[in-house]
Amino acid sequence: MFAVPPTEPKHDVKEQPRKRDSIQTQERILLAAQAEFARKGYDGARVDAIIDRAKISKNLLYHHFGSKEDLYIRVLERTYETLRRRQGDVPLAGLDPVEAMRRLCESTFQVFIDEPDIIVMLNTENLHRGKHISKSPIIRALYNRLSDTIRSILDEGVRQGVFRPNVDTVELYISMSALGYFYLSNRFTLSLLFERDLKAPQNLVHRKAHIVDMVLSYLTNGAPKGSWTPQAPSSPPAEAPEETKP
Structure with a gap:
């Protein structure tokens, strides 16, 4: 058969x-x-x-x-995934540590510019004291990988003698992120107080360079030759936000 x-x-x-x-x-x-x-x-x-x-x-x-909460947590995960993906899109492998750190600073600020919903979502979650983030292992894993990336850059900088030793990776990232986050999240009030349109393209360029200057000056125990920050451009006084105009 x-x-x-x-x-x-x-x-x-x-x-x-x-x-x-x-x-x-x-x-x-x-x-x-x-x-x-x-x-x-x-x-x-x-x-x-x-x-x-x-x-x-x-x-x-x-x-x-x-549920609504499940949906919100997934949106939060996408928010953090976008932030980390944009940072990860910047090729850092093979770069000297100073250049790698410069690009990481710039990309962190740029994603806040390009994805303004990120700032709003993070502000909202902080009002809830991180209640929803605590329920997402995905977000924590994303930041574990970021910490590893920063540590490898710092270690190589120390090995080459260009970065100071014993830098806390978490403190460094919080400072790097805050230099851009605070600037943009408070741009309406600060623009009015200082009569400078913080969202103007030339001011965003200046701020990005200033962030690089601050971080590298700290890591290198003083700014290298030349200036990382260009002279602040002159700009017309900022207009009041639309909702406050008569």
Whole structure:
């Protein structure tokens, strides 16, 4: 008797299109949710508004995300993933440590400029005292990798004799990030107080160079020859934000 060959498993030709549709639906929901959370915060955001933005049913939203909090945590994860991905897009391997640190400083500031929702989302989560971030192991893992990257740059700088030893990687990143984060998160009030449009392109260029100057001056125990920071450009006084104009 001839052996009967095993039956080939049947593949549902509709499976892949369904999977693609599911991914696209999730992406649409997340984009709508990010816009709503960024505008109104966690407490002010409404699921019905997210549904309207995404043009889906409430059942479909809860099919992909079990609750408003689950959806918010996933948006937070995307926020941090965007920040880390943009930093990771900058090629640092093979660079001398001073140049690698300069690029890391610049990319950290640039992502805050390009992705303003990041600042809003982080501000909102700090109002909640990190309650939702504490429920996400993904975000913690992202920052473990960042710490490793900074440590490798610092170690190479110490080995070459260009960086001071015993620099705390966490303290350094907090300072580097804060130099850009505070500038942008408070740009409306600071622009009015100092009569300088902080969001003007020439001032953003100056601020980026100033961040590099501050970090490298600290790491190298004083600025190297020349100046890392160009002279601050003159700019017209800042206008009041739209909502405060008569």
